[in-house]
Amino acid sequence: xxxxxxxxxxxxxxxxxxxxxxxxxxxxxxxxxxxxxxxxxxxxxxxxxxxxxxxxxxxxxxxxxxxxxxxxxxxxxxxxxxxxxxxxxxxxxxxxxxxxxxxxxxxxxxxxxxxxxxxxxxxxxxxxxxxxxxxxxxxxxxxxxxxxxxxxxxxxxxxxxxxxxxxxxxxxxxxxxxxxxxxxxxxxxxxxxxxxxxxxxxxxxxxxxxxxxxxxxxxxxxxxxxxxxxxxxxxxxxxxxxxxxxxxxxxxxxxxxxxxxxxxxxxxxxxxxxxxxxxxxxxxxxxxxxxxxxxxxxxxxxxxxxxxxxxxxxxxxxxxxxxxxxxxxxxxxxxxxxxxxxxxxxxxxxxxxxxxxxxxxxxxxxxxxxxxxxxxxxxxxxxxxxx
Numbered sequence: 001x002x003x004x005x006x007x008x009x010x011x012x013x014x015x016x017x018x019x020x021x022x023x024x025x026x027x028x029x030x031x032x033x034x035x036x037x038x039x040x041x042x043x044x045x046x047x048x049x050x051x052x053x054x055x056x057x058x059x060x061x062x063x064x065x066x067x068x069x070x071x072x073x074x075x076x077x078x079x080x081x082x083x084x085x086x087x088x089x090x091x092x093x094x095x096x097x098x099x100x101x102x103x104x105x106x107x108x109x110x111x112x113x114x115x116x117x118x119x120x121x122x123x124x125x126x127x128x129x130x131x132x133x134x135x136x137x138x139x140x141x142x143x144x145x146x147x148x149x150x151x152x153x154x155x156x157x158x159x160x161x162x163x164x165x166x167x168x169x170x171x172x173x174x175x176x177x178x179x180x181x182x183x184x185x186x187x188x189x190x191x192x193x194x195x196x197x198x199x200x201x202x203x204x205x206x207x208x209x210x211x212x213x214x215x216x217x218x219x220x221x222x223x224x225x226x227x228x229x230x231x232x233x234x235x236x237x238x239x240x241x242x243x244x245x246x247x248x249x250x251x252x253x254x255x256x257x258x259x260x261x262x263x264x265x266x267x268x269x270x271x272x273x274x275x276x277x278x279x280x281x282x283x284x285x286x287x288x289x290x291x292x293x294x295x296x297x298x299x300x301x302x303x304x305x306x307x308x309x310x311x312x313x314x315x316x317x318x319x320x321x322x323x324x325x326x327x328x329x330x331x332x333x334x335x336x337x338x339x340x341x342x343x344x345x346x347x348x349x350x351x352x353x354x355x356x357x358x359x360x361x362x363x364x365x366x367x368x369x370x371x372x373x374x375x376x377x378x379x380x381x382x383x384x385x386x387x
Contacts, residue, residue, distance in 0.1 A: 015080050016077065016078055016079070016080050018156075018165060018168065020077060020078060021078045021152060021153070021156055022078075022186060023078075024074045024075065024077045024078025024079075024149070025078055025149055025152070025153055026259075027070070027071075027074035027078075028071060028074045028075055028078070028145060028146065028149040029146075029149075029274065029276070031067055031070055031071040031074060032071065032142060032145070032146050032287075033276075033285050033330060034067055035064065035067050035068065035071065035138075035142055036142070036328060036330065037330070037331070038060055038063060038064045038067065039064070039117060039118055039138065039139065040317075041060055042057065042060055042061070042064075042114060042117060042118070043114065043118055045057065046110050046111070046114055051107065051110075052110055054104055057110070058101070061097065061101075061113070061117075064117070064138065065090075065094050065097075068090050068138065068141060069090070071141075071142070071145055072086050072087050072090060072141075072145060074149075075145045075148060075149055078149065078152055079148065079149075079152050082148070083132050083144075083148060085131070085132035085133055086132040086135070086141060086144065086145065088132070088133075089132050089133060089135040089140075089141060090141055093116055093135070093136070093137065093138060093141070096116055097113055097116050097117070100112050100113045100116070101113065115137070116136075116137055116138065117137060117138045117139065118137065118138075118139055119137050119139060120137070120139045120140060120143060120319055120321070121136045121137055121140055122134060122135070122140050122143060122144070130144075132144060143326075146287075150261070150263065150272070150274075153254065153261065154252065154263060157170070157182075157184060157252045157254070160184060161182070168184055168185075168186075169184070169185075169193060169195075170182045170183075170184060171183045171184070171185070171190070171193060171194070171195060171196070171197045172195065172196050172197070173196075173197050173199065173253075174196045174197060174198050174199070175199060175215065177214070177215060177221050178221055179214075179251050179264070180251055181251045181252075181253060181264075182251065182252055182253070183197055183202075183207075183252075183253050183254075183255055184252065184253070184254050184255070185255055185256075186254060186255065186256045186259070187256050187257065188203065188204075188256060188257035189202070189203060189204035189207065189255030189256045189257060189259075189260075190202060190203060190204070190255065191203050199211060199215065202255070203257070204255040204256060204257060204258070204259065204260055205257065205258055205277045205278075205334075205338065206258065206259065206260040206275040206276065206277040206286075206337075206338075206341055207253055207255045207260040207262070209277070209338045209339075209341035209342045209345070210260060210262060210273060210275070210341045210342070210344065210345040211345065212342050212345065213341065213342040213343060213344060213345020213346040213347075213348070213349070214345040214346070214348060214349050215345075215349075216345070216346050216349065216376065218374075218376045218377070219346060219349045219350055219376045220376075220377065220378060221349065221352075251263065251264040251265070258276055258277055258278045259275070259276050259277075260273065260274070260275050261273070261274045262274075264348075270289070270290070270291050270292050271288070271289065271290045271291075271348055272288070272289045273286065273287070273288050273341075273344065273348075274286075274287040275287070275337075275341060277334060277337050277338060277341065278334065279334055281331055281332055281333045281334070282331055284330065284331065284332055284333070284334060284337045285328065285329065285330035285331070285337075286316075286327075286328065286329040286330070286337065286340055286341060286344065287326070287327075287328055288311075288316070288325075288326070288327045288328075288329075288344060289324070289325070289326050289327075290304070290307055290324070290325050290348075290351075291323060291324040291325070292323060292324075297322070297323065298358070299356065299357075299358040299359075300322075300323035300358075301322060301323050302358035302361065302363060302364050303323075303351060303354050303358055303364070304320060304322075304323055304324070304325050305364040305365075306351060306354065306358075306363075306364035306365075306367050306368050306371075307325055307347065307351060308320060308325060309364060309365060309368035310347055310368050310371055310372060311325075311327045311344075311347075313368075313372055314329070314340055314343060314344075315329060315332075315340075316328060316329045316340075317329070346371075346376065347371065350371055350376055354367065
């Protein structure tokens with residue numbers, strides 16, 4: 001090892017411990033929730049007929065920036081100082097906002113300020129080499145920080161799986177479903193810590209609701225999936241170029257008494273749910289992400305349209321970019337949040353491999369109507385034609 005390498009290792013900040021990572025992750029999630037509420041307020045007030053109250057707007061913008069300072073500090077702490085460039089990006093965005101705040105007599109200034117806050121400009125999240133410097137808005141910062149926090153947690157789960165974190169155990173859920181699901185209990189999430197956990201031993205409120213939907217008896221996981229020939233041929237092509245061992249990855253669920261982070265790579269798509277479910281409506285939220293698939297671009301986008309149609313009906317707020325959807329349901333009573341988690345679990349199970357069915361533009365709405373009516377069985381060609 002050369003002198004420079006030794007010096008770098010000597011001055012490298014120590015890796016955060018388990019408690020620091022978990023507390024930082026909780027802090028990132030809580031601040032993300034507060035930031036979403038503040039940005040929603042700014043959007044709503046600008047759209048109101050009477051226009052925004054200038055003083056109230058200024059207060060919210062100042063509070064929003066403070067929350068971002070806290071968010072990036074939490075990410076910095078849980079990651080051992082990674083991505084310091086995010087703070088540079090935050091300062092750059094705030095400076096641009098300050099320039100526009102200098103003249104609020106012009107009503108268009110409000111819109112230009114909001115353009116630095118609300119839009120998500122990181123459109124292609126699968127693009128390799130995405131950097132903090134690419135963040136152009138506050139929402140970009142929110143997305144980047146949230147994704148990196150989850151990345152740190154999933155890295156921790158990989159360490160748990162390899163026995164590198166003795167304080168945590170990776171526990172396999174006993175199920176007949178084709179899910180290689182492993183649970184990590186961060187406290188009061190499971191009634192049993194045997195190597196194999198029965199579903200009835202899940203006591204985490206949000207995970208229990210989500211699993212009730214995923215394992216709904218009327219949703220068929222076994223047997224062939226009806227598909228269009230074109231979709232099937234594309235899947236065969238994907239399978240030929242993708243290593244088979246990557247097809248079924250582990251599914252992780254990090255659970256606590258009132259919390260779940262569920263990350264599932266099922267086949268060729270990825271879906272995640274991050275949720276807190278407690279007695280206070282202001283604390284409750286569901287964040288859902290779905291992306292990818294095995295079929296061609298158009299079929300994957302149509303499946304996203306199916307998911308979006310259902311989630312819109314259920315009251316979720318959404319951002320859609322190509323074959324990626326991010327949705328939020330927040331600040332609702334416990335019973336309502338629990339019901340949405342159940343229905344979201346059903347939807348996640350229902351849409352698996354559905355991209356192969358998407359042979360025309362009408363199918364997403366047909367399938368959305370069927371799902372919302374409680375018809376979870378796979379439709380045949382005749383039923384699809386009848387709509």
